[in-house]
Amino acid sequence: MLVMAAKSNYVTELITAGGHRNSKALVTALTGMIKREELPTGARLPTVRALAQAMDISPSTVADAWATLRKDGLIETRRRGGTVVKASQQWVGEGRGADQAMWPAIDLAQNMADPRLLPPLDKALLEGLQNRALHLPDREHITSRLRDAVAPSWPFVPQAWSTGAGGAEAAYLAFEAAAARGSKVAVEEPTAPRILDAMADLGFIPLAVACDADGPRPDRLAEAIDKGAKAFIYQPRAQLPLGHSVTAQRVRELAEVIRASGKPVNVVEDDNTGPLALQVARSIGLHLPHQIIHVRAYCKAYGTDLKTAVIGGASDLVLRTRELRSGGRAVSSRILQDALAYLVNDARSERRIATARERYAQRQVRMIEALNERGADLVASDGPVLWLPVANENAAMVRLAASGITVGAGSRCYVMPVQGLNRIRVATSRLPDDLGQISRLADAIIGAITLGNSKEYF
Secondary structure, three states, rough: OOOOOOOOOHHHHHHHHHOOOOHHHHHHHHHHHHOOOOOOOEEEOHHHHHHHHOOOOOHHHHHHHHHHHOOOOOEEEEEOEEEOOOOOOOOOOOOOOOOOOOOOOOEEEOOEEEEEHOOOHHHHHHOOOOOOOOOOOOOOOOHHHHHHHHHHOOEEEOOOEEEEOHHHHHHHHHHHOOOOOOHHHHEEEEEOOHHHHHHHHHEEEEEEEEEOOOOEEEHHHHHHHHOOOOOOEEOOOOOOOOOOOOHHHHHHHHHHHHHHHOOOOOOEEEEOOOOOOOOOOHHHOOOOOOOEEEEEEEEHHHHHOOOOEEEEHHHHHHHHHHHHOOOHOOOOOOOHHHHHHHHHHHHHHHHHHHHHHHHHHHHHHHHHHHHHHHHOOOOOOOOOOEEEEEEOOHHHHHHHHHOEEEEEEEEHOOOOOOOOOOEEEEEOOOOOOHHHHHHHHHHHHHHHOOOOOOOOOO
């Protein structure tokens, strides 16, 4: 069993940030954090001695605060698990049917960031204000500070850089730069609905490239190129919905297929999960530097308000993304670019990202374990969703919706409807941390996905 508890150093930093000097102030601060879910259910609190030392206050001050919080039912001390935040009552319902989930509406369709796991932006934005080029009329499609911050983790050395206002816009610009409207474009299948939606908006004719555990299949990519594909779009890691990250060997094979075709097929790599992915991104750009455009989103890791995604790749493709953005006149704010650069380089922010990465992975693992205890046969992946077979997609979604649970339709991940293939997508980033709530969610999901089918479905 994979156990990834919340880092105690992260919790200590969160508590000490306010500089509370007495027991009453500490109780007030902790109560607010728990009710705002900045300290979620199950978060392990530091020991009395460790927190007192970190805050430079008396251990008795911390002990008094812990006693009050324990009396108020906000924390509990377990024999071996230390002191933790108790399960919130906000999800517990009254007077609802036995077949209904015991909580208000919960959205498991959207792969959204948990605001409690995002790093604070105050220092980052102040750093962004230090850019000496502020207010100058020159356009900076990427600041030198942001370029230097992201370059060490880029999967190849790009010929040019740029930015977009978030991952969705940057990916859209990259798609449009890679192929003319109305072109045939190869795309991995299944893939993220947002990719198919953008392709439809651009008038692309999609050619499906089936995937296996290592990524898009080279033979299917070759078929798509033979049919006239002008570009190829795929996710290099944390693939939605399958959850794989493309292997180095598969990247070489895909690059060789494109090279052997002798055709100028451009490649777009859409790295939407970015720094929260468990695996490193591998890129075709190592093999085809003149035909690649790589997009990395940072919104899920650092917050959508930064509105900055990074684009790197072949010069002509990157320059084309700049032209497509309001005729080359629009650029991302220098303040936001340098704020992101600060966060990427800041040790404390990176610890928060590491904690978030572990917490997201832990939530997925706990849900998988709960489903497997009920007859499923699932394994953890690098992706942000669970890809579950169901007896009937529509029936499962309706059943869960009646219980206040929204999930994604698997059919939206395919270029064309696949007869007899029923799947649902369950996003895991906003799952509860409490095991009791996970258990009740698993009961609801299992009941829905086997609806209308008496045989074992996994």
